[in-house]
Amino acid sequence: MQGYVLDINVARDEDLWVGVLTSSKMARLYRFYGARHSVIQIGHKIDFEEEQGGAIPRLRSVMHLGFVWERDNHRRYWWQQYLRLLYRHLRDVEEMEGFYYALLDQVSRRLERQDAKRAILESHAALLEYEGRSHGLERCFLCEGELGDEVALARGFIGAHPECVYGRGIERARIEWFLREKNSTHLSDLEVEELWKILLQGI
Known part of the structure; x- marks a missing residue:
């Protein structure tokens, strides 16, 4: 599954609650801290697994699908600003149509040029x-x-x-x-x- 990281909150120690926008929903997933875990930041497009079972869904097998323009600090900062706004706009929605995910896919490609x-x-x-x-x-x-x-x-x-x-x-x-x-x-x-x-x- 793929999605965009719109929100990150520290749960306890270094565990995280992560808000990920996919093509069908806003997923709120728990990520346990581990030495081998890749860094997650707001704005990252990730490939991941959602592990069900137990009281809370977990974020597993995360791989960052990077963009060339992410090396530009200004572009990354403005992108992150927008995604924070988008998260506040969508945070109470669970299931949604693919418009928002497709919109982010489109703008992330346009940011290259x-x-x-x-x-x-x-x-x-x-x-x-x-x-x-x-x-x-x-x-x-x-x-x-x-x-x-x-x-x-x-x-x-x-x-x-x-x-x-x-x-x-x-x-x-x-x-x-x-x-x-x-x-x-x-x-x-x-x-x-x-x-x-x-x-x-x-x-």
Whole structure:
């Protein structure tokens, strides 16, 4: 079985609880410490066995399926930030469709050749559409007034007047195109940084 490590918590001594997203579920597995165990970090794609039996399912026979870009500290850090957010978003879900696993597979491949923040933001736009949260930018979610040519975004990339959320205004047409096409090539680095800050507020 393969999956992405989204969460790690120390249980006792050096034993771990590990949250692994697979193509069908969010698995919470217990890993006993051992000298021969490979290192597990958030963001790793792993091949593993889930051992049933006893009170808790165990994580066994772990092999790290590494990516070339993981040697880049910045890419790895931004990837880990996103996966922590994704875990908080999905932690109460046990069984799920393969969309989330496929999304991570897709973005992990794109990280080899694309700017990390842009690749993650584009994937996040696809996630919002999949979950039915890719709302139009016609009205401010706070005052319900009609939005103009410049909008500010809040968590979940929902639109508002810049003065309503005390946020930076971004050209509405550019954001609408980004959300529709899941493509950030037309966005400036400054706009990408603004979207990244909003993403870090939570999925």
